[in-house]
Amino acid sequence: MSQGYMKALKCRECGREYDLAATHVCEFDFGPLEVAYDYDRIKGVLTREAIASRPQSMWRYRELLPIAGEPTVGRQVGFTPLVKADRLAKRLGVRELWIKNDAVNFPTLSFKDRVVSVALSRSVELGFKTVACASTGNLANSVAANAAAAGLEAYVFIPHDLEQGKVVNSLVYGANVVGIRGHYDEVNRLCAEIAGKYEWAFVNVNMRPYYAEGSKSMGFEIQEQLGWQIPDHTVVPMASGSLLTKIHKSYQEFSKLGLTTATPWKIHGAQATGCNPISSAKKAGLDFFKPVKPNTIAKSLAIGTPADGFYALKVMKETGGYSEDVTDDEIREGIRLLAETEGIFAETAGGVTVGVAKKLIAQGHITSDSSAVLCITGNGLKTLDAVVDHCGASRLIKPSLREFEALLAHDKPGLVAA
């Protein structure tokens, strides 16, 4: 059977190779398995011209995504806007700032549609009929929607206390939604046990090697949209730390294939202070992290035992990046700042990214003469609960010009004629 441009699954720790099946852990050292590609063959076909001639979706880089044939799930996902954020740049004090806006990713308004379209396309190739996930919300939404569109049955497992928007956004697609009385780490533990017992495609458990690769497409798009360049700085929110490592990999792959020039890049990680195992390790100069019990409004980042934490720390060290974390109030300020300067309403994770970027610029980790990309991974309409009491309220008047002018006279004395 054709394997496309994939060669094998390979242990990240010991390098042992495995068949391209639904498996995610090395039998010898529990190391995560990653997809190995045939870069020599890819180099012959994946050119800037070939990419530019293809439809504007994440699948224009399909040779570097882990499926054997053509995508069958989520063909329209990706190619979200890269917005030049001049007003925010001015406020934060940096020369050039860009927002990679996955708050408007299709179909479920988060970057998770990227990983899910890969995981489900591969699940279909491997013959699965039921797909599942452990989720902090966005992943559940994406699995539910994409499974519905592909005619697959879906089981999604979420912590019981998620934002209502994220729960409804899974239920509406007809998925089997199971709330677990516990936080995400406990949900994931249960799912690891369920995945060991039932023959389902758990996108972030046994399908994880394929799933995680989907994140690279965010980095591929950033480079193409910047005119085939790598930004000096990239700020990435961290839950498990996987996205950060995959953005780095996307820069490595494009430069290895000659699609971009390998100018130096720094990758910085953003966390919430209420769940900061990776950023606190980085700030303490450690190569390993200590697990924490999450307590933050950034629920999509609330993973206390991050699987890729070790590798995220390694990437930040190798690239000269840094990591910071922000409090719940700073997260809300970050959301407001992005909304008021650029007209982009991000979820709490976006507030984390903006708040951390602000700190990194103030501290000099991102210098004022450089270019930076902020990765915004989800939409603010899904986490209204976090900001509903912090944006003020609309003012009520009768349908009367006199009442409106009274209001306006209060806002702008002198504008209203007596």
Next chain:
Amino acid sequence: MSVRILIPPTLRKLCGGEEIIRVRPGTVREAIGQLNSQFNGIRDRLCDQRGQVRGSVLVYVNDEEIRFLDNQNTRLKAGDEVSLIPAFAGG
């Protein structure tokens, strides 16, 4: 009564296909030692060369991961359940 160790799919081949192995009460370190004497090599799968549990493995005693308890010195009493889980991906 003994301590139950739930064996993840990744390690079942090494454990003769067993899903649950019973060991005597003691510490987590002693439990891993007992496992290793029954199924030679399992310690090296779970622990690195310094004998520390690998970063890619989570060891739960009932509902708590051992890094929140006393690591490998965590006491196991009769009726306790130990789960060995690969670290989690994002969601």
